[in-house]
Amino acid sequence: MSTHFLPLIAYMHEKHVEGRGFMLLTVKNITKTYGAISVLNDISFVINRLERIGLVGPNGVGKSTLLHILTRQEQADQGHIIYADGIEYGFLAQSTPDFYGQTIxxxxLESVGNLRQLEVHMHQLEQQMAQASQQEELDHLLEKYNTVSTQFVERGGYELDYRIDRVLAGLHIDYLPRTQSVQTLSGGEKARVGLAALLLRSPDVLLLDEPTNHLDFASVEWLENYLADYHGALLVVSHDRQFLNRAVNHIFEIDEHQHQLKMYTGNYDAYVQAKKIERIKWEETYQQQQEELQQLRKRIRELRQNASRTSFGPPRDNDKTAYNGHVQSKQNSSASRLRSAEMQLKLVEADAIPKPPKILRVNSQFNPEQTIQSEVVLRLTNIGKRFGERVLLKQVNAEISAEARILLTGANGTGKTTLFKLIMGQEALDVGEVQLAPSARIGYLPQEPLLDPEKTVIETYRYDQIGYEDEFTARLIGYGLFKLEDMQKKVKQLSLGQKRKLEIARLMAQNPNVLLLDEPTNYISLDILEAFEYAIIHFPGPVITITHDRWFMQRIGGKVWQLANGQLVQPTIAG
Known part of the structure; x- marks a missing residue:
């Protein structure tokens, strides 16, 4: 297999397919640090066949790093990764490579090469069985043949052409000429072609990093159904809550404080409920122990105070021996109670329950400098745009009011992002007119992060703003999106999710009164999403959002507009 394909699909095939078992992958005590920063701490788990696991945690906590370690693209500082003999894995990264010089x-053909190899191996075993002279040899060959042929059947070897057509149609890329260079495709098309190639490879273990980011509704639903029938195992990093509800049966969480792995049974809803119960129990047991410690310390203080001020008068009967014995007994008893209390305190402190960390509060709030007075903020009149012979938009008409919530949907490649660029003047109109209210100040969140990789976090945030660095640092930390130690990190050191958070912070700093959001939930971890959604819901101006996130759409509500065949259709109300 050519190495330029490895950034998309890493794989291993240590032996032929003998000995395929139920346990596919074992991870033991994986630890990973970058300098003084601990990312993964003593991570251990097992993945069995048919398990569907969602990997969650805050941005930058190490989810993608763990996938890179599992695919040998990074080395762990400690620990072991053990794939069962003959087990093959496939990996889809968040960032799809360019595939220079390759066609679809x-x-x-490269992705199904392993099926061709299995087919060749089957034929070789058939010839060897036909020539076997000993029953023992025949039995051994037959056992190997049964294993290989089972794997060939499970991976769809007898229906390969049908499967290729099915996968391309399911991901809505069957319109692309197979002779087209992958390098010429859009980012979304590349991601879907990469996912198609990975699914056709049918590895035993699928490792997916945000696979739904570039999929429309129909493609996501198709992928959910496809994975439900998948014969291997799945480990997926995803922010898509609906997808996690429908596609997984276990949740693995990387904790941002201890950097360790916690495992939960069930889908995303079950995980959220379990986390709530876990938090309540943690807070209760911590409080109980704090009260116990407080009582013990109070008792110790009282015993010490009593011991220091205890005095006895002269014996009444001049019996000094009895008197001294009484005093000694009292002192011994007091000392014994003190030692017992101190010992109990040490035992409790040695097994102290850590204080539950504060729940992250993200203050993602927009504060426009000026509200829009116009009843109609944006008017599109007979908008038209074409690229070469391809007509992308034709006679698009719309009016956006001051309080509008528009959810812009449509299949990939229909022109949604282009429409945004036309509104902002980043692309030139072929025909038509865009009219924007004089007081309108547009804030734009692009689909993919567009940041200078060499600038620091604080440099990026304060760019084009007037003020002191300390002021900007305090404001950025106040959002709850970054910590003080993040300020001097370069953008290139950030994960995609952290870059997304930085763009959100930049967006809020611009104080817009009109929002154009292109797939705003992409790359954002689940802990940030709800706060960001809350900010969008309470934004005082119009919001137009390109999205395929079904959960997001239900929460935001508003009008659903669809781009289809170059025109804007305004059919239904979301919710």
């Missing part, structure tokens, strides 16, 4: 057909 090249990738597809």
């Amino acid at each position: 057909d090249d990738l597809l």
Whole structure:
């Protein structure tokens, strides 16, 4: 297999397919640090066949790093990764490589190469069985043949052409000529072609990093159904709550404080409920122990005070021996109670329950400098745009009011992002007119982070703003999106999710009164999403959002507009 394909699909095939078992992957005590920063701490788990696992945790906590370690793209500082013999894994990264010089057909043929190898191996075993002279040898070959043929059947070897057509249609890329260079595709098309190639490879373990980011509704639903029938195991990093509800049966969480792995049974809803119960129990047991410690310390103080001020008068009967014995007995008893209390305190402190960390409060609030007085903020009149012979938009008409909530949907490649660029003047109109209210100040969140990799976090945030660095640092930390130690990190050191948070912070700093959001939930971890959604819901101006996030749409509500065949259709109300 050519190495330029490895950034998308890493794989291993240590032996032929003998000995395939139920346990596919074992991870033991994985630890990873970058300098003084601990990312993964003593991570251990097992993945069995048919398990569907969602990997969650805050941005930058190490989810993608763990996938890179599992695919040998990074080395752990400590620990072991053990794949069962003959087990193959496939990996889809968040950032899809360019595949220089390869066509779609090249990738597809490369992806099913393992099936061709299995087929060749089957034929070789058939010939060896036909020539076997000993029953023992025949039995051994037959056992190997049964294993290989089972794997060939499970991976769809007898229906390969049908499967290729099915996967391409399911991901809505069957319109692309197979001779087209992958390098010429859009980012979303590349991601879907990469996912198609990975699914066609049918590895035993699928490792997916945000696979739904570039999929429309129909493609996400198709992927959910496809994975439900998948014969292997799945480990997926995803922010898509609906997808996690429908596609997984376990949740693995990387904790941002201890950097350790916690495991939960069930889908995303079950995980959220379990976390609530866990938090309540943690807070209760911590409080109980704090009260116990407080009582013990109080008792120790009282015993010490009593011991220091205890005095006895002269014996009444001049019996000094009896008197001294009485005093000694009292002192011994007091000392014994003190030692017992101190010992109990040490035991409790040695097994202290850590204080529950504060729940992250993200203050993602927009504060426009000026509200819009116009009843109509944006008017599109007969908008048209074409690229070469391809007509992307034709006679698009719309009016956006001051309090509008518009959810802009449509299949990939229909022109949604282009429409945003036309509104902002980043692309030139072929025909038509865009009219924007004079007081309108547009804030734009692009689909993919567009940041200078060499600038620091604080440099990026304060760019084009007037003020002191301390002021900007305090404001950025106040959002709850970054910590003080993040300020001097370079953008290139950030995960995609952290870059997304930085862009959100930049967006809020611009004080817009109109929001154009292109797939705003992409790359954002689940702990940030709800706060960001809350900020959008309470934004005082119009919001137009391109999104395929079903959970987000239900929460935001508003009008659903669809781009189809170059025109804008305004059919339904979301919710």
